Amino acid sequence: MISPTPADLAAIWLSLRLATVTTVLLLLIGTPIAWWLARTRSWWKGPLGAVVALPLVLPPTVLGFYLLLLLGPEGMVGRFTQWAGLGLLPFTFPGLVVASVLYSMPFVVQPIQNAFEAIGEKPLEAAATLRATPLDAFFSVAVPLARPGFITAAILGFAHTVGEFGVVLMIGGNIPEQTRVASVQIYDHVEALEYAQAHWLAGGMVVFSFLVLLALYTLNSRAHRR
Amino acid sequence: MSPFIKALLLCAAALPGLVRADAVQVAVAANFSAPARLLAADFEKDTGHKAVLIFGSTGQFYAQIKNGAPFDVFLAADETTPARLEQEGNAAAGSRFTYATGRLVLWSAKPGYVDDKGEVLKKGQFRHVSIANPKLAPYGAAAIETLNSLKLLDAVQPRFVQAENIAQAYQFIATGNAELGFVALAQVMKDSKLAAGSAWIVPANRHQPIRQDAALLARGVGKPAATAWLGYLKGTKAQAIIKSFGYEI
Structure with missing residues (x-):
């Protein structure tokens, strides 16, 4: 009977931490972007929307390669982080978070944007006639109405980060307990022909993810019915 | 015969040509x-x-x-x-x-960074050493053997960044994110000369062929x-x- 090695468990724990941090950050960053994209009539709506969707275009390892260039000692961002005293991001956990936030951005922004767009002007205008400030209307009207969008966004952002492989492989450097996430660990097992270990880890990830998604969807549909 | 059937037959006739x-x-x-x-x-x-x-x-x-x-x-x-x-x-x-x-080489993208005896490894003034995953890539395993025979493995290991293969190990160094690392001589040689940077060609007796x-x-x-x-x-x-x-x- 094959059981998980400490390295496998460390990789799973790291994946969960990365996905949680990434999802929380993406909800914080993605919500204002989605709000702006949903409401604006500015000429910039098209270009910004396209930029948010861009990470879908490049193969992940290629995206990872360009991030490596950008965040590296010769890259624009790398020079800035060094200048700011933050050091270099590649091969660190914060580097993985930055890469994952960029890579999973469209999966979070688009569902929220769609939900905001579906609300339309009327509920917000009604709130304004009741003297709600724009901020109050946003939190008391728009966010509750867009709840399903937020839940979808959180699920997609989390799941996509857990399953992400190419980008973390390039930016992470596969350092145990720092950047070696579960998807990389599974790949290592498969490449090393340790199929039993790979099956265990992959099976565990699939079952775990299924249970988390099931719980979220069930909760969401129950909340809807109420 | 309909044009569609004709086109199908034409495709079928062309198939053996594709499977050469x-x-x-x-x-x-x-x-x-x-x-x-x-x-x-x-x-x-x-x-x-x-x-x-x-x-x-x-x-x-x-x-x-x-x-x-x-x-x-x-x-x-x-x-x-x-x-x-x-x-x-x-x-x-x-x-x-x-x-x-294959021949193993310690390579840096910076000219003059790696000396021709690999002494740079002993000085230890670097943050990251790129190697291919020793479990998967023979070049990675050879790098471990080399460091072991130099009695430097314990000192250098905490600075490893591991790539899935030597192509990625090369990219970590070429982009400057790792100052140096172990790659294949074939990756850094062009027309029997070092294409860029600086290198130490690891003597063949330091690791299994x-x-x-x-x-x-x-x-x-x-x-x-x-x-x-x-x-x-x-x-x-x-x-x-x-x-x-x-x-x-």
Whole structure:
């Protein structure tokens, strides 16, 4: 009977931490972007929307390669982080978070944007006639109405980060307990022909993810019915 | 006859032309892709047969071959995987041979950073050393052996960044994110010269030889193009090409 090695468990724990941090950050960053994209009539709506969707275009390892260039000692961002005293991001956990936030951005922004767009002007205008400030209307009207969008966004952002492989492989450097996430660990097992270990880890990830998604969807549909 | 049926028949008639009887399907370890392209072109000129190259990692090829991938010949990045395939009946017995022996090099993208004796490793003024995953890549295992024989493994290990293969190990260094690292001589050599940066060619006695073995796969048995390709690889002309890329035979 094959059981998980400490390295496998460390990789799973790291994946969960990365996905949680990434999802929380993406909800914080993605919500204002989605709000702006949903409401604006500015000429910039098209270009910004396209930029948010861009990470879908490049193969992940290629995206990872360009991030490596950008965040590296010769890259624009790398020079800035060094200048700011933050050091270099590649091969660190914060580097993985930055890469994952960029890579999973469209999966979070688009569902929220769609939900905001579906609300339309009327509920917000009604709130304004009741003297709600724009901020109050946003939190008391728009966010509750867009709840399903937020839940979808959180699920997609989390799941996509857990399953992400190419980008973390390039930016992470596969350092145990720092950047070696579960998807990389599974790949290592498969490449090393340790199929039993790979099956265990992959099976565990699939079952775990299924249970988390099931719980979220069930909760969401129950909340809807109420 | 309707035009649609006609078009279908035309396609059916063209199919045998696509599946060429005189072509050999070669699964090539990614680190050997540049020499393999040159060899395939020369092979086609010499024999009239065509070598169709498929690039990938050795572990991935193993899984694909076990599950019926249509490859005739396997040029692996190690010697254990072809041996295992032969043992398990997926490769022809006695067909294995070493087509190239890799040389390990300690390389930096910065000129003058690595001295020609590798003393830079002892000074330890670097943050990251890039190596290929020693569990998967023979070059990674050779790097560990080298550091071990230099008695530097414990000092250097905390600074490892591990790549899945030597192509990625090279990218970590080329982009400047790792100051230096262990890669294949074939990656940094061009026309028998160092293409960029600085390097220490690790003496061959510091590690087990990095033998890359070829094998005739079960599907290629009896195919004239497959036999011709293996014969061509053993010839002096092919060996000269392989050597010009920084390999030994």
